[in-house]
Amino acid sequence: MNDQKLALITGAAGEVGKATARLFASQGWSLVLCDRVSEVERLAGALQEEHGRRCLGVVADLAVDEDVDRVVDVAAQTGIPLCFLGLVAAINHPAVRIEDMDMSLWDRVQAINLRANVKFISASVPHLRRGKNSSIVLVSSFWGREGHAFFSPYCASKAALISLTQSVAAELAPAIRVNCVAPGNIDTPMHYEALAVEAKQRSVSIDEMRRTEWAKIPMQRPANVGEIAAAIYFLSSEAASYFVGSTLDANGGCRFT
Ligand SMILES: NC(=O)c1ccc[n+]([C@@H]2O[C@H](COP(=O)([O-])OP(=O)(O)OC[C@H]3O[C@@H](n4cnc5c(N)ncnc54)[C@H](O)[C@@H]3O)[C@@H](O)[C@H]2O)c1
Numbered sequence: 001m002n003d004q005k006l007a008l009i010t011g012a013a014g015e016v017g018k019a020t021a022r023l024f025a026s027q028g029w030s031l032v033l034c035d036r037v038s039e040v041e042r043l044a045g046a047l048q049e050e051h052g053r054r055c056l057g058v059v060a061d062l063a064v065d066e067d068v069d070r071v072v073d074v075a076a077q078t079g080i081p082l083c084f085l086g087l088v089a090a091i092n093h094p095a096v097r098i099e100d101m102d103m104s105l106w107d108r109v110q111a112i113n114l115r116a117n118v119k120f121i122s123a124s125v126p127h128l129r130r131g132k133n134s135s136i137v138l139v140s141s142f143w144g145r146e147g148h149a150f151f152s153p154y155c156a157s158k159a160a161l162i163s164l165t166q167s168v169a170a171e172l173a174p175a176i177r178v179n180c181v182a183p184g185n186i187d188t189p190m191h192y193e194a195l196a197v198e199a200k201q202r203s204v205s206i207d208e209m210r211r212t213e214w215a216k217i218p219m220q221r222p223a224n225v226g227e228i229a230a231a232i233y234f235l236s237s238e239a240a241s242y243f244v245g246s247t248l249d250a251n252g253g254c255r256f257t
Contacts, residue, residue, distance in 0.1 A: 004053070005131065006080040007236075008032045008071070010062060010120065011089030013039040015188035016139065016232075019225035020086055021047060023233050030054040032075040035089065036061050054078055062089055062116035063108070072123040083131035084236045085124045087117045087138045090157075092190055095150035095201040106153045113157035114164070121168055121178075128176050135177040137235045138165050139228075140247060142184045146256040150201055151194075158182075162247045169245030179235040179243050184251025185213065185222035218253030 007024045011017040012033035021033050025047040033044050036059065044057030058074050060067035075082050090113045093105055117138060128134040143151060144158025162180060169178035185191045192206075199209035214220055231250040234240055 004030055004080045005083040006030045006032065006054075006075060006078055007084035007086060008034070008075045008082060008124065009086040009088060010034050010071075010116075011087075011139075012057070013037045013043060014088065015190070015225050016183070016186060016228050017086075017088040018043060019229035020088060020232050023226075023229045024084070024086075024236075025051045025053065025055065027233070028053065029084070030078065030080045032056050032058060032071065032078065034058040034060045034062070034071045054080060062120070063111040065119055068116065068119045069123055072120070072127065075124075076127055081131040082124065082127040083134045085120065085128060085136045086232055086236070087120060087136070088232075089116070090139065092154050092194055093151070095197045096153070097150065098152060101152075109153035109157050110160075113154065114160050117161065118164065125172065125176065133238060133241075134175065135179070135236045135240075136168070136172075137232045138178070138180040139232070140165075140180050140182040142182055142249065142251045142254055142256070144182055145249070150198065165247060166245045173244045177235075177240070177244050179240070179245065180247040181228065181231045181235065182247050182249050182251065183223060183228045183231075184217060184249075184254050186228055187222045187224050191222055216254060217251070221252065223250060223252060 007029045009021050012021045013035035030053045033040050038059050041057035044055045048055035058071050060071050138161050140161040141158040143155045147155045165180040195209045196206055199206045
């Protein structure tokens, strides 16, 4: 029991979340996985069976403070030291012109992509302080590095995470290292949905939209989920022991001014 360590991962039923959960499980971590969909319980059960470590899935809506507290309580009640918080959950949204902005859309995106992460960090810090070599990794986006037309709610939320990482990292070091990963396009439904809405907005075909977007990437392809999970895992590891407040770009070489 003493050598056990617990990772809490949000958005664990999503594409990047699943890959991250699998990677941590394969490295001997116990897990609390949360998501708003019940698939997270099945994933937790399968990982516990496969790796023989405690693995719990919790269905929760991260926009609800009480749900966040409940997830953190589940982690605390395992009795296994919480050493890692991985904040992967987020939503995207349909393309929207600023003059057509429905403020409830703006509020919903900020509630999940930004506020829920603040609440999660706040609720978890007392537990992470008791863990050993504890760390937090947030997940921003290359769209947090540079604003993108028609996606101002998402881009603003992801830019804010980069600043949040810096503030909280400065506050919590050296006890807890806080860092962030900013992925570029990832080979996931979220990417293809974003391509589809933007293609519609710009009145071009999805194929043309894909070619245009991928041509901007020096690697000429989106990341696979394992490449993003690896960046998250690296920042949690002792190999990243001097990374504090960093945002690691995992975007195939895209550069922003
Ligand atoms: N897919 C991409 O191309 C891409 C690019 C850059 C950054 N990202 C970021 O990477 C992360 C993972 O993306 P993904 O492609 O795996 O997305 P995904 O949609 O597959 O996974 C996100 C998960 O978050 C969960 N979630 C959303 N709202 C929730 C809520 N209120 N309560 C609980 N859970 C909630 C969803 O159910 C889902 O399982 C996100 O932060 C995303 O913004 C993705």
